[in-house]
Amino acid sequence: MDMDEGNTRKTIMVVDGQGGGLGRAVIEKLREAGLDADILAIGTNSAATGVMLRAGADSAATGENALIHNASRADFIVGPIGMISANSMLGEISPAMAGAISSAPGVKMLIPMDKCNLYISGVSDNMGIGDKIEDIASKLRELLDA
DSSP: OOOOTTOOSEEEEEEEOTTOHHHHHHHHHHHHHTOSEEEEEEESSHHHHHHHHHTTOSEEEESHHHHHHHHTTOSEEEEEGGGGSTTHHHHTSOHHHHHHHHHOSSEEEEEOOGGGSOOOTTOOTTSOHHHHHHHHHHHHHHHHHO
């Protein structure tokens, strides 16, 4: 997806891999929140992309080049914390993908997951994935309304 230069709506890029379940949940929550933004789903594989597209993404693309191309254009990038760690998500995140996300100018909104061998001090294990996604949607609403 090439974002139009004249488009004033913000773009939220949702990244996921494997089965796309986390990305689906994020997109469904963002749609439920009624945010005035374009949602771009980027899957590390076609299965994840398809799941996120069916969840309500405005557009979608798959793979390393799609992620790298769109990361610098997105206003917000939402996904599991592993998306900024090379070779995470069972190897689905290449070093180039992690670098593109990490260096992108948009706001990175990371969902802590304990599956990526990353421990984040101060993040409660008692907070369920649904609560983490709700927190992301709430923060996006705050930022989009600012």
